[in-house]
Amino acid sequence: MGNSEGMKEGRDENNAANEPVSAARATRTSWKTLPFPPAACATIPLAREYTAAEYAQIARGFIPRDMDDRWFIYLDGDTLALHRSWTGACIFLVRLVPVGAGYRIAEAWANRDPAQYRVTDAGKDATDIARLIDLLLLKRPLLTPEWPTT
Numbered sequence: 001m002g003n004s005e006g007m008k009e010g011r012d013e014n015n016a017a018n019e020p021v022s023a024a025r026a027t028r029t030s031w032k033t034l035p036f037p038p039a040a041c042a043t044i045p046l047a048r049e050y051t052a053a054e055y056a057q058i059a060r061g062f063i064p065r066d067m068d069d070r071w072f073i074y075l076d077g078d079t080l081a082l083h084r085s086w087t088g089a090c091i092f093l094v095r096l097v098p099v100g101a102g103y104r105i106a107e108a109w110a111n112r113d114p115a116q117y118r119v120t121d122a123g124k125d126a127t128d129i130a131r132l133i134d135l136l137l138l139k140r141p142l143l144t145p146e147w148p149t150t
Helices: 013-018 052-060 122-137
Strands: 041-043 071-076 079-084 090-099 102-111
Touching: 041 122, 052 102, 052 122, 071 122, 079 122, 090 122, 102 122
Parallel strands: none
Antiparallel strands: 041 102, 071 079, 079 090, 090 102
């Protein structure tokens, strides 16, 4: 995944599925936060669907346990807010809507305030959002491609 803009969690990402799940549900007041800058944002193309069980896991959010946890994530209404834990800056917003028996991402946005977040690649942002949801909220292991040996 690389370590651009702190995506690395400081723990072995391949072991994320084995970490204990906190009993507390994350809310806006569970951690210090800064508001998302609506005047400095970009729409991120991201199409993903989740089952009702996955949505329940996503809705629990993620509260940092120590300084190695670099993200704070909570669901506020239908919007998932992804904040940097050290600064409180809101880097991503993701709106989830019901569809059939599950949920889908309806819209996603990335912070474009250069004082808070320097990435400007929407494709990278989409990948980062998906990985944060998979690793931190759904506790899925990070899958790495197998490279052919020659």
